[in-house]
Amino acid sequence: MLAIRKKSLTELSQEVGITMANLSILKKGKARAIRFSTLNAICKVLDCQPGDILQYERDDEAKS
Amino acid sequence: MKTAKTPLSIKIIFWGTQVILGLFLLVCLAIIVFNVLLFTDFFGNDLQLHTRFPVKVNILETGNLYLNDMNIKVELVEGINQIHFFNTPLFLARWFGSALLIVAAVLMYILLSFRKFVMNVKKHVIFVQENILHLKNISYALLTLWVFTIIYVRIIYEVIGKNVEFEHVEILEDYPNFAGILMLSLFIWVLSHIFMTGVKLQEEQNLTV
Numbered sequence: 001m002l003a004i005r006k007k008s009l010t011e012l013s014q015e016v017g018i019t020m021a022n023l024s025i026l027k028k029g030k031a032r033a034i035r036f037s038t039l040n041a042i043c044k045v046l047d048c049q050p051g052d053i054l055q056y057e058r059d060d061e062a063k064s
Numbered sequence: 065m066k067t068a069k070t071p072l073s074i075k076i077i078f079w080g081t082q083v084i085l086g087l088f089l090l091v092c093l094a095i096i097v098f099n100v101l102l103f104t105d106f107f108g109n110d111l112q113l114h115t116r117f118p119v120k121v122n123i124l125e126t127g128n129l130y131l132n133d134m135n136i137k138v139e140l141v142e143g144i145n146q147i148h149f150f151n152t153p154l155f156l157a158r159w160f161g162s163a164l165l166i167v168a169a170v171l172m173y174i175l176l177s178f179r180k181f182v183m184n185v186k187k188h189v190i191f192v193q194e195n196i197l198h199l200k201n202i203s204y205a206l207l208t209l210w211v212f213t214i215i216y217v218r219i220i221y222e223v224i225g226k227n228v229e230f231e232h233v234e235i236l237e238d239y240p241n242f243a244g245i246l247m248l249s250l251f252i253w254v255l256s257h258i259f260m261t262g263v264k265l266q267e268e269q270n271l272t273v
Contacts, residue, residue: 018273022273023273025271025273026273030271031271031272031273032267032268032271032272033268033271033272033273034272034273035272035273038273
């Protein structure tokens, strides 16, 4: 989505209002949970739906 | 990010711990010097040792209490005891010295662990594995101290209490159980487990974006 919207991580972090460290946690898939407010802000900035940025992975697939 | 201010109570506990640790360090040095002198036979048998005698006694002494124009007959039954040796035999002095050294070492370890824990709390580093370790160490050290004290008191009774005779004091085969130390140890152990849950919650919180 970032590539489509031609935005860098820094720009996204500034526009959404979350730190680079948190954005990095999200990007690497290490996050345990995401607040609705964060999801709302990201979707608003990227003009997309949650399904466009979230993807379901089975636990065994994620480990491998 | 705005950092929270350290509460005054934590600052007071921290500085209190620092002062106690400093003073206790001096006490430990004195104990080490005392033991070195004992084991190099510096005192000979001339040492006048004054130590706690943790055995319950019946003081066979009756008296009168004057209260509200009444004369109430009372009896002194239990006392906190200290024993004074006019000429302490060297083996006994060494034994007391060694016991003192062990207790001081355990207390020092507890104080150092507590200081590290309070320092972390002061820096707002609270729910971390390191703090769980400090709490567990304090708990186990207290348990060790309790076991040692119980054994020490039993030995004191067997060695001194059974063989000493006083005119107005009856030595009882009953010792303090120092339950307070055991309760404190268990409480801190439970607290370490609460901190374990705290660490998990903190991790969840840190990884929530």
